[in-house]
Amino acid sequence: MLEKERLEELYSYQILDTDPELELDEITQLASLICGVPIALIGLVDKDRQWFKSTFGIAVSEIPRKEAFCHRLISEDLELLEIENTHADERFKNEPVVAAASHIQFYAGVPLKSPAGHVLGTLCVMDTQPNKLSEDQKKGLLLLAKKATDFLNTRKTLRDQKMHIDLSASRLKQILDNVPGVVFQIKIAPNLDFNFDFLSKGIEDIHSDIDQLKILENPAILLNYLHPEDKDEFLQTLEKSASTLSHYKFTFRIVSQTGLIKWYKLRATPKKSDNDSILWFGTLLDVSGIMEYESILEQITFDISHVIRSPLTNLQGLSTILKTEEKLTEGNLRNYADMISIVIEELDIFTRKLDQFYQLKIADHQARV
The missing domain is CATH 3.30.450.40 (GAF domain)
Incomplete structure (x- = not known):
């Protein structure tokens, strides 16, 4: 024994x-x-x-x-x-x-x-x-x-510690590869050349053509997937954040092969390394749902402020007449009642259309997620 x-x-x-x-x-x-x-x-x-x-x-x-x-x-x-x-x-x-x-x-x-x-x-x-x-x-x-x-x-002891660290790193990678969005650590040189020290598997969900290993080998490929209208602003804001070491946030679009536009928000915290490069620790999240929701709210706000203005103006006018007119005949009251019914009908039609529009947008958003 x-x-x-x-x-x-x-x-x-x-x-x-x-x-x-x-x-x-x-x-x-x-x-x-x-x-x-x-x-x-x-x-x-x-x-x-x-x-x-x-x-x-x-x-x-x-x-x-x-x-x-x-x-x-x-x-x-x-x-x-x-x-x-x-x-x-x-x-x-x-x-x-x-x-x-x-x-x-x-x-x-x-x-x-x-x-x-x-x-x-x-x-x-x-x-x-x-x-x-x-x-x-x-x-x-x-x-x-x-x-x-x-x-x-x-x-x-050193070997055991290394094995423990390797195991912990492996477990951490598995966790990060399964969290929503992308987790990354990137090193950016003064000339804005960059490479990833770590990139989670979620990067492949951004576009069907993206391969994690290929991005690690050639990170510049990612720029090809940015919407053309967002690319220049992305590089400019990136350079500004690198020079000031300020917290970085940028929202941009990526167009799929089918033409579907998805919105992504990049958040990163820069830290200067010993060789003048900048280390960025950050996340990349799909915010298409949030952008869609904001678009719906904007449309609703526009409709409320424009479409509903006419019936409300009519109601205000009727209210003024009723307050100022001294003698109201039965005929006058019937006419005013008809006018109020018209306004109520307009408001009812508007609210029904608004609700229908909202439900369609929600259904479309859920189908995309």
């Missing part, structure tokens, strides 16, 4: 069969110099092998686990294992490891332990003749082993 947990933790470091790394190579070189021996290695103990992440003085990538000296450091709680003469040491002279590495006559190893206490591997030094480390050399080897362990743990 302990071995299973040890292996699971070793695999969590994701270091087996990776390329050499300078920091660990420097540690093995220092171990060789401090201990005065020709060979130094950092090995990680897998299920059936010892794989070497760093080697100095010997060309070897891995050996079978049964042929490694390190098994004592895994099975026993040792701070340091030293074998002054492998051929004479009673603990090892008859083991396969000595036969497999007969040219190795001296071994000293320190375990590389995880924060959980599992031995991941060893920092070891070897010699082709019997040897013995001084106390200072042992201390030096222990310090280097700690440095190697710290490096492995830091490497794992």
